[in-house]
Amino acid sequence: MSPQEVLAALNELLEAERAGAWVARQSASEAGDEAMKALLQDIQHDEVRWCGMLMRAVRTLEGEPSSAVGDFRRKALAIADLHERLVFLNKGQAWVVRRLERLIPEVGHAEVKAELEAMLAAHRHNIARAEAF
Numbered sequence: 001m002s003p004q005e006v007l008a009a010l011n012e013l014l015e016a017e018r019a020g021a022w023v024a025r026q027s028a029s030e031a032g033d034e035a036m037k038a039l040l041q042d043i044q045h046d047e048v049r050w051c052g053m054l055m056r057a058v059r060t061l062e063g064e065p066s067s068a069v070g071d072f073r074r075k076a077l078a079i080a081d082l083h084e085r086l087v088f089l090n091k092g093q094a095w096v097v098r099r100l101e102r103l104i105p106e107v108g109h110a111e112v113k114a115e116l117e118a119m120l121a122a123h124r125h126n127i128a129r130a131e132a133f
């Protein structure tokens with residue numbers, strides 16, 4: 001990957017995480033079940049954290065962070081049933097895992113790479129948690 005392709009991949013992930021944060025927040029506010037609400041709030045918290053990390057990573061690599069929200073938000077919020085939406089959210093998280101697995105070997109900057117590895121581990125953990133739920 002060229003440096004421009006790495007930046008484009010980071011911005012694509014940023015837009016996806018921003019969409020995920022919106023979806024988790026909206027879904028948590030709709031959830032009647034306390035365990036589901038807590039799970040969605042934890043996911044939202046994580047998504048916001050990774051948005052911040054990705055914006056810093058783009059700046060570190062001398063790019064401009066995207067301010068767009070991924071189309072995932074519209075698609076996910078169109079699903080009325082919260083359990084079905086959670087399944088869709090988990091598919092989105094799995095997409096993020098695949099993107100990170102491909103991107104991480106291409107990143108030379110040690111700090112950015114370590115942050116992306118932490119994001120990968122957290123996503124794997126959240127996927128397992130949501131599946132168990």
Ligand SMILES: [Fe+2]
Binds near residue numbers: 016017020050093096
């Ligand atoms: Fe995510």
